[in-house]
Amino acid sequence: MSRTILIEKKILEKNDIAAARIRQKLIADNTVVVNIMSGPGAGKTTLLEETVRRLAGKINVGVIEGDIATDNDARRVERAGAEWVVQINTGGACHLEAGMIERALETAPRGMQLLIIENVGNLVCPSSFDLGDDWKVVMASVTEGQDKPKKYPGMYRKSHALVLNKVDLAPYVNVSPGLFVKESLEVNPALKVFLTAATTGDGVDEWCDWLASLKKRPASV
């Protein structure tokens, strides 16, 4: 005899519960968590190196690097002066999950003011997983082409800020940063926008000022 039982349970409930535990843990130190997401090669790690260089000595920054393989990024960010860096290798997974962040945080020092999570380079999957972050940032580079916001709207809709990087290369790749931003705002008008060239440092100060000004969001959000 078969019977039907009502479940109504979120599929990613375990991830969401782990994300809630991360928020609970980090609220004690008032650590602001920023989750940076982009396609591969947008310049996340270069921007992070520049960010850590500017913020080191001013605020205590920790970094979690997510990659499918290698610890290249963690080494680069550590050399730039991050207080605490851990590399997570997902072994093929296209995104980070809250459980991975929770385990990585077991070795974290107390007193971090800012924790930056560099997600696996991918414009689709990472947006589905809450990492206990306060702020989500989508990063793009002009070399990816102007049409990306509307091809990958999920990531843009869920983010609070957009960093458009490599703007120094715009004249060579026939992309208008202004139009890229316009397309992005047509997907999500609430995006705070930064135009950067991480390798020359252009725009990085404004981005760092914003990071340093961020407050922890209420746990219910």
Added chain:
Amino acid sequence: MARRAPFGYNGCMHELSVAQSMMAVALENAAANNAKKILRIELVVGNMSGVSVDALRFAFDAVKTDTIAGNAELVIRETAADAHCAACGKSFEAGQYDFSCPACGAPVFPKGGDELYVKELEIE
């Protein structure tokens, strides 16, 4: 010194990960209800959830083998985001790639559609 986390993963693609989580929810609830078999799993998947229904079905076939859901049917109820045009007042169900009002062309910003849950199980 930069550290590798003291653990590694044999990770998988996003929908496979979602299928595994979905199967865990189904198996836990089936066990709690003393089920011998799961005959049907019904999901609700929103069009803004970032999950591809086709990829999820494909992944489901991979994760159901050797479980009590081995012959289960997967029923997916798809939901859509709602959009309301501030310019002309039209309300409509929005797809993931709808950015403007079909009536007047003004920009619209859909809300919702991010549901992703196991609605019910049929067990015996």
